[in-house]
Amino acid sequence: MLKVNNLTKKFFPGTPNELTAVDDLDLEMTDGDFLTVIGSNGAGKTTFLNLIAGTMTPTRGRIFLDGQEVTQVPEYECAELVGRVFQEPGRGTASGMTVAQNLVLALNKGHKSLRIGVNRERREFFKEELGKLGLGLENRLDEKVVHLSGGQRQALAVLMATLTMPKILLLDEHTASLDPKNAKKILEVTKKLVSEKELTTIMVTHDMNQAIDLGNRLIMLHRGSMICDVEDGQKEELTVDKLIELFSEKDIVDDELLLTTRQ
Ligand SMILES: Nc1ncnc2c1ncn2[C@@H]1O[C@H](COP(=O)(O)OP(=O)(O)OP(=O)(O)O)[C@@H](O)[C@H]1O
Numbered sequence: 001m002l003k004v005n006n007l008t009k010k011f012f013p014g015t016p017n018e019l020t021a022v023d024d025l026d027l028e029m030t031d032g033d034f035l036t037v038i039g040s041n042g043a044g045k046t047t048f049l050n051l052i053a054g055t056m057t058p059t060r061g062r063i064f065l066d067g068q069e070v071t072q073v074p075e076y077e078c079a080e081l082v083g084r085v086f087q088e089p090g091r092g093t094a095s096g097m098t099v100a101q102n103l104v105l106a107l108n109k110g111h112k113s114l115r116i117g118v119n120r121e122r123r124e125f126f127k128e129e130l131g132k133l134g135l136g137l138e139n140r141l142d143e144k145v146v147h148l149s150g151g152q153r154q155a156l157a158v159l160m161a162t163l164t165m166p167k168i169l170l171l172d173e174h175t176a177s178l179d180p181k182n183a184k185k186i187l188e189v190t191k192k193l194v195s196e197k198e199l200t201t202i203m204v205t206h207d208m209n210q211a212i213d214l215g216n217r218l219i220m221l222h223r224g225s226m227i228c229d230v231e232d233g234q235k236e237e238l239t240v241d242k243l244i245e246l247f248s249e250k251d252i253v254d255d256e257l258l259l260t261t262r263q
């Protein structure tokens with residue numbers, strides 16, 4: 001499904017400020033894998049997702065999605081293949097448009113012109129999909145998104161990102177700006193949509209418990225490198241204490257990281 005080889009991203013290359021944000025990463029995911037990614041601030045997690053989504057081009061290395069090389073493919077051309085949800089609910093939805101119009105945008109993703117409009121049949125489809133969120137949004141199709149709460153808006157963003165069955169779903173701390181109750185709800189929605197649609201998923205989180213609870217594989221990034229890869233089969237036995245033990249084995253002295261593990 002997703003394969004990255006020697007993936008490297010340097011900012012300001014060849015200057016005194018050169019910074020290697022992603023450092024020679026190799027990773028292979030199979031269809032339906034759900035990978036959680038942890039690491040301290042600045043570890044390279046968002047940059048890694050930016051490279052996969054085509055938001056940034058790598059300095060070195062190659063990226064394959066479903067057998068197709070996408071290393072140099074720009075974001076707008078990758079849009080049909082990649083679903084993405086960000087930390088801020090506002091980034092995944094258009095606030096001045098209605099719920100139905102937002103879902104139409106999601107259906108038209110990756111196309112320059114709006115090929116698809118809202119018709120009766122699509123309204124029924126949208127209602128059915130919104131019903132899966134369990135938030136009553138199926139009755140608010142014509143309401144502007146600006147009137148929704150942060151949690152409702154993020155649930156809509158997750159639905160929009162998954163509506164067209166992307167080859168890969170990228171979640172970047174998508175519950176981090178929500179209160180615990182809403183974060184829990186969004187995680188439930190995520191789990192439900194991912195398993196129902198059998199999506200291959202990468203979820204970045206600072207929450208060790210989330211990283212352990214969700215998915216079948218966990219990696220840890222540190223200064224752009226993968227320092228820990230807990231694969232399918234071993235992940236079920238993982239606990240926060242075991243993770244902390246793994247970090248100390250790697251000699252990571254990083255107060256910030258340890259702080260995030262204790263949240
Ligand atoms: N567009 C950019 N230009 C220059 N440097 C950047 C850019 N984007 C990221 N960086 C740097 O690359 C490093 C990795 O950043 P990145 O955003 O990938 O970290 P992260 O693991 O997502 O951190 P956080 O947990 O804080 O979100 C950081 O040192 C950051 O300052």
Ligand SMILES: [Mg+2]
Binds near residue numbers: 045046047172
């Ligand atoms: Mg980030």
